[in-house]
Amino acid sequence: MRTRTLALPLAMTLLAATGCTAVAETGSVAGANSLTIGVKYDQPQLGLETGGSFEGFEVDVATYVADRLGVDPDDITWVxxxxxxxxxxxxxxxxxxVFATYSITQERKADVGFAGPYYVAHQDILVNAENxxxxxVTDLEGTRIxxxxxxxxxxxxxxERGIDAELVEEDNFGDCINTALAEGQVQAVSTxxxxxxxxxxxxxxxxxxxxAPFTDERYGVGIDRDDIAGCEAxxxxxxxxxxDGTAAELLQxxxxxxxxxxxxSVPQFEGCG
Known part of the structure; x- marks a missing residue:
C-alpha cells in the first residue's frame, strides 16, 4: 500500500506504522484521544499534499468531524x-x-463500514479544451476513457450503461488527467x-x-464495520x-x-450497522 504521512512528530508516525489507531486501542473512534485519518493526496480542492501537509475540502470536513469527536487537530495523523x-x-x-472521495457502494459495504454520506457528488466528464x-455520456461511444x-x-x-468504450487505468486521477488526457492518450476522464x-x-x-451529470456518488466516511458507536458519532x-453552516462555508x-x-442540505444517511 502506498501511503504518505507528513509533518508529524516521530511518535505519532510510529503509532500509525504499528497499527496503534483509536480503534485498535479503544474499539471505537467515539471518545478517542487521537485519530489516524486517510485522505487523498493528489486531488486538488479535495485532498492534496502541499508544503508538507494536506489541504482540501475533505481534509477540512475530517478535521471538523474529529473536533466533534473530541480530537484536537494536533492529535490527527494524516495518511x-x-x-x-x-x-x-x-x-x-x-x-x-477514511475521507477520500469514497463512494458508498454495496460491493464496498461487504468489506468496510460507512458513516455519512457527508456529500452527494455526481459523475461527470472532463475532456480536452478543444474537444x-x-x-x-452517450458521446463516449468509441472513445478511450x-x-x-x-x-x-x-x-x-x-x-452499466452499455457504452462501447475502451478503458485505460492509471494509478490515480492525477495521472489520468494531467498525463493521459492532456497528452491525448485518452479522449475523456469520467468521475x-x-x-x-x-x-x-x-x-x-x-x-x-x-x-452533464448522470449518477449520484454518496461520499461516505470509511470506518471499521464493527464500530457502530463511532459511525453514529x-x-x-x-x-x-x-x-451550523460549516458545510456551506467549506463548499463555497x-x-x-x-x-x-x-x-x-444534510444528505440522507446510509445508516450504521
Missing part, C-alpha cells in the same frame, strides 16, 4: 491513500477513518464532479468540464456541520469558483 488502498487501510487497522464532440485503479467510474459507463472541478480549477485553459457530527471556499450546483 495519504490511493483509491485502491482504501479498503485495505481500514481492514488492516492502518487508519481509523467539442462530447456533450453527454481513463479511470484510476480502485475506481469504478469507467467500468460503470461500459458495463465525480468535485474531483473533476478540482483539476479544472488547477488548469482551466487545458480542459473542458462537460457538465460521525453521523451526528456531519449533521451538526450542515446545521473550495468549489465556489466553479459552475457546480453545490448542495448545502
Amino acid at each position: 495519504g491513500l490511493d483509491s485502491a488502498d482504501r479498503e485495505d487501510a481500514i481492514r488492516n487497522g492502518d487508519v481509523d477513518l 467539442t464532440e462530447v456533450e453527454d 481513463c479511470q484510476a485503479q480502485g475506481s469504478h467510474s469507467g467500468t460503470r459507463i461500459v458495463e 465525480d464532479d468535485l474531483i473533476l472541478a478540482g483539476f479544472l480549477e488547477e488548469n482551466p485553459e487545458a480542459f473542458r468540464f462537460v457538465n 460521525v453521523n451526528k457530527a456531519i449533521t451538526q456541520m450542515y446545521q 471556499e473550495w468549489f465556489g469558483a466553479t459552475d457546480l450546483d453545490l448542495v448545502t
Whole structure:
C-alpha cells in the first residue's frame, strides 16, 4: 500500500506504522484521544499534499468531524491513500477513518463500514479544451476513457450503461488527467464532479468540464464495520456541520469558483450497522 504521512512528530508516525489507531486501542473512534485519518493526496480542492501537509475540502470536513469527536487537530495523523488502498487501510487497522472521495457502494459495504454520506457528488466528464464532440455520456461511444485503479467510474459507463468504450487505468486521477488526457492518450476522464472541478480549477485553459451529470456518488466516511458507536458519532457530527453552516462555508471556499450546483442540505444517511 502506498501511503504518505507528513509533518508529524516521530511518535505519532510510529503509532500509525504499528497499527496503534483509536480503534485498535479503544474499539471505537467515539471518545478517542487521537485519530489516524486517510485522505487523498493528489486531488486538488479535495485532498492534496502541499508544503508538507494536506489541504482540501475533505481534509477540512475530517478535521471538523474529529473536533466533534473530541480530537484536537494536533492529535490527527494524516495518511495519504490511493483509491485502491482504501479498503485495505481500514481492514488492516492502518487508519481509523477514511475521507477520500469514497463512494458508498454495496460491493464496498461487504468489506468496510460507512458513516455519512457527508456529500452527494455526481459523475461527470472532463475532456480536452478543444474537444467539442462530447456533450453527454452517450458521446463516449468509441472513445478511450481513463479511470484510476480502485475506481469504478469507467467500468460503470461500459458495463452499466452499455457504452462501447475502451478503458485505460492509471494509478490515480492525477495521472489520468494531467498525463493521459492532456497528452491525448485518452479522449475523456469520467468521475465525480468535485474531483473533476478540482483539476479544472488547477488548469482551466487545458480542459473542458462537460457538465452533464448522470449518477449520484454518496461520499461516505470509511470506518471499521464493527464500530457502530463511532459511525453514529460521525453521523451526528456531519449533521451538526450542515446545521451550523460549516458545510456551506467549506463548499463555497473550495468549489465556489466553479459552475457546480453545490448542495448545502444534510444528505440522507446510509445508516450504521
